[in-house]
Amino acid sequence: MLGNKAKREILRSSTSAFFPYLIEITHEDYGTFRYANTTVSDTIMFEGEAYSPASFSIDPPSQTNTGISNATLTMSAVDQEWIVKIRSTDKKASARLIEAVCMFNDDGEIEVESAESLPFTLAKASWDGVKITWDMEFDDVMGIQVPLDVATKATVPGC
Numbered sequence: 001m002l003g004n005k006a007k008r009e010i011l012r013s014s015t016s017a018f019f020p021y022l023i024e025i026t027h028e029d030y031g032t033f034r035y036a037n038t039t040v041s042d043t044i045m046f047e048g049e050a051y052s053p054a055s056f057s058i059d060p061p062s063q064t065n066t067g068i069s070n071a072t073l074t075m076s077a078v079d080q081e082w083i084v085k086i087r088s089t090d091k092k093a094s095a096r097l098i099e100a101v102c103m104f105n106d107d108g109e110i111e112v113e114s115a116e117s118l119p120f121t122l123a124k125a126s127w128d129g130v131k132i133t134w135d136m137e138f139d140d141v142m143g144i145q146v147p148l149d150v151a152t153k154a155t156v157p158g159c
Contacts, residue, residue: 017103018040023097028093029085055075059072068138070138071097073095083132
């Protein structure tokens with residue numbers, strides 16, 4: 001007959017986990033909203049904050065040697081809450097995308113660890129009656145194009 005310690009070690013060796021995205025949306029006018037795209041019906045606690053279950057998907061950015069492209073956030077708009085917020089402001093929201101690893105501890109509670117966290121700016125929102133889609137700009141400074149200026153005797157007399 002196995003004791004409790006042996007049973008705990010056996011269960012620990014076959015731990016199950018799930019890998020949701022957590023997203024924290026911060027808007028100057030409306031505050032901070034935290035969501036988790038998970039099938040778990042309870043809120044997920046991470047860094048002392050509660051992330052509510054929500055239906056959203058992320059098309060992640062691609063990373064190359066020249067930079068990181070934009071990502072896409074698609075969120076359910078069935079309750080129309082975000083559509084009203086978008087229409088009522090002209091300010092961009094910021095978002096922090098967290099790739100999480102969630103495991104169940106010995107007490108059956110969810111423990112969350114972050115695999116990676118990336119900051120984005122939400123821009124170019126579009127919606128229909130079912131979903132809202134935002135472009136998630138990783139680095140909006142990369143989109144600024146500055147004309148080339150060459151230092152010559154005429155433009156910089158000290159050369």
